[in-house]
Amino acid sequence: MEFAIIGCGTIAQIMHIPNVLEVPDAELAALCDPAANVTDELGERYNVAPGRRYSDPDRLIDESADDLDAVIVTTPMQTHADVVERTLTAGLHTLVEKPLAVTPADADRLADIAAQSDATAMVAYNRRFELAYERLTDELDDVEHIDSVTAYAVDADFSKSLPDIYDLVEPELDAAFLERSTDRRREQCKQAIGTDDDDLAAAYDFQLEHVCHDINALRGLFGDIAAVDHVDFVRDGFFGIAHLVFESGERCLLQTGDSERHWHEQFVRIDAPDRTLRLEFDHPFVKYNSATLSVRQGAEETVDCQYSPTREESFKRELERFMACVRGERDVPTPVSEARDDVELIASLFTQSLE
Template identity: 25%
Template sequence: MADTVRVALIGCGRIAQVAHLPALEKADGIDLVAVCDPSGGVARAVARRYGVPSAHTDQREVFTDPSVDAVIVAAPDRFHHSIAAEALAAGKHVLVEKPLASTVAEAEALADLVDRTGLVLQVGAMKRHDQGVRFAGRFVAERLGEVRSFNAWYRIGDLRPGIEATLFPHVHADLAARQVEAGFKADRRRYLLATHGAHVFDTVRYLLGDVSSVVARHREDGKDQTWQALLTTAAGAVGTISITVDVPGVPTEGIEVFGSAGTVRVDTHFPFYRRASTVHAYADGLTTVPELTDGDAYERQLEAFARTIRDGGSPVPDVHDGVRAIRLIEATAAAVESGAEVKL
């Protein structure tokens, strides 16, 4: 393989235009050679903006193109499994947006396909590549001691639309397609737990390891949604997760972990500010606040994807991490419905 990994972007909607494409423009070791979207107008507009030589409306043309080494799947969640499976079957490496698939069964099918093909599949939980989260991971492993408790939160504030309007570039859209997607997202209870839970559950697993049980409650007030969960990790730590949507105020995300020898708090900024998470790490009477300047987690995940393809090794996060995140999403939904503890 050449030093530069040649990729095609499948799905040119909002997340592709505000996150993946700007990151692709800057990322080292990766070259965008094609885009694909069911809307020809959107695909061509995106290709013009970023100087991409090839725009398609049929993804099969991408999968049969020998100049494409890998694909980035940024289509809506319900298409992740089918597109990723087709790409792997065609011999292409895959970076697929989180969540990996819509169900555990679909995710496990992708894991089997990765094992059979030996190709790279990286899940787009980009916060694994956030410098602050990485710093916290090292601190937990080396300085915190035995992990005893934690609390994590993911809150979408009602100021988010105004912040996005300021930070986002103009987004090319197909109005008919947008209306169709709005219909699928109307089941906010299902959609929001999957799209936001995929982030927070993956961060908990990255820092603290696997989760063994979940107790959860849910509240709905009009369009507002709240999940509160009590988790026990396989290592015995207990902690809470809060996912709240459309609450008054600014978006906020983070996790605080308490151990036998220290404490670490991670405040993760709204991703489109392109700031590394702020970390306060306490041990031995001293609080460390690292200065971290490489703040584009989308760019860092692309560069990590390309390195794994070129040099080998396991992607971060890999397909099995993606499966476990979906198991946690489904376990939380089941715990809400049953009112009982769900074992994993």
Template identity: 45%
Template sequence: MKLGVIGVGAIAQIMHVPYLAELPEADIHAIADPGENVVETFGDRYNVPNRYTESAALIEEQAEELDGVVVTTPMHTHAEVAVAALEADLHTFVEKPVAVTPEDAQDVIDAAAETDAVCMVGYMKRFDPGFQKFRAEVDELSEIDLVTSTVIPPDVGAVIEENYDIVYADLDDAFLEESNSKRQQQVEAAIGTDDETLTRAYEYHLESICHDVNALRSAFGSVERIDHVDVFKGWKYVTAQLRYEGDRRCILESGATDRKWYDERIRVDAPEGSASIEFSNAFIKNTPSDVRTKLGTEETTETQHTPSSDEPFKRELRHFLECIEGETEPRTPPEESKRDVELIADLIRTYDENGEANSVSR
């Protein structure tokens, strides 16, 4: 099937474009990126016949030829591009989060409802074999006492530079200024303030923890109450106490560091033991996640599982193609992503300058 790739930045160069080229069902028929140097480099490298510097031109001129598009542009453009693709009746895969504001996320949902085209959001953690094993281990526990989720990535730019030869777009200052202004306006609209610390916190942590917020939702249902939020070390750290369905309590921790290692994990404590997953570095291909169970009150049994090194990015793209073929429904629809955006915005909105948050029912 013929696909267009819109946005050929670092993660698309590392994951989406190479894996689409590997999948026998996929034919990269068109690409678009504002960096002409990127378009030409990857157009030549993957023999892509149709090349654009504007997403709108790709959609308008190729809508009749394409079966779908993969949208991997910056997050503040996700909704605009996804809506345009869906309005052209193109099956649409859009990277997470689906939008910066809940209102823009709703626009994507509305556009998807007006077409028979599939809309799927790129939450690749949901396709991680390790996460699927972790879900199965959690289901075996008698009850849940506490959930703890931690996301503290390293200096991502340094990781990418060390492992890949990325082609960065040659963009003029006016383009970058306009793009950054649009992003800032959306961030401020989402949380209802132009406070520099809080806007920076939302901008960073929205991208950082939306994967894990979505994974937690798939395992434990919706967040019904936010008990406490703290934002500290400037904007770099956010912690929250959440209540999921059935009064299941969760401690959520998100941070930003220049450290070398990737720290992303979920742990579930139960009366008889615990189950945990430590996710691998999302920017290094085919590195498996580790799942551990530790059981026993009188005797202790500890098991470590490394289910597979099959790459979650490739698995989610394969799933998208299966959805296009009508073989299944999207596992990660835009409605879920909108709820993730709403939750993360609520975390920042409910924080006050004293480091406390009002208890908020959702």
């Protein structure tokens, strides 16, 4: 299966490109990024011919769509809607990084396009492919009643550690290009939540990229979210608390924020009358850094168990599942329609807080 990578930034260099090279039956056929130095250096590093290195997604699709099977879209989120519309319309199977889009309107448009396309469309929520997450879904089958759910995600500054771990190619882009891209992103964020406030738009920008993982992970465990009972943002929107109510009846306290801490902390805790289950995620940019599941149970005596999977990479398992979906062997676990609902929900947290 021949892949093109559209958008060759940090997550593409750390995860997606190496995984395409390592997974059997996947081949890296083309690279696309506006920074020519990135596609040139990565092309040399991974043996992608000069004629298959592109700076513009439209040109890649026009010239190479017939020679490709699939694309992985890892461009900045403000470009997802336009790029994914082109790839799906061209009949290319598409794995797109989260979030699906910046505005609910664009996300809804992509959901319609995906429903009409014969191509497979899947959103890259890699946390859903952690072995410990799958183990949690199995453990929940034995839980008769859930008292409460807590989801907590507070980011550290990952950029401080990445240069010491990976040999990343930094893009060389002119100031005018970067300014146009930043302006477009800011305007989409404002449109998404109906504000003219730059600070609030910046907070939505952060929260959308940050908490969509948690929203989707919760959706995979408990189904659709029926209501949001309460929302409270502090620090100009960069830390928030929300009370979510799922259609299945579970209630969740969601805490999401940015921090100056040195450590990353992200977990889902489920309290039942006779047990507590805690799924904990580690640094999201470190390969083979698997999530762990801890279970404590017992009414008369306490039994502790920790499930620490073998070091399988969730991004690689995600790619393998995507390829199985393309071949018609499996159903898409993270469809565009659910990712659309995630964008709508996160935007609604901000609009509800403004009311």
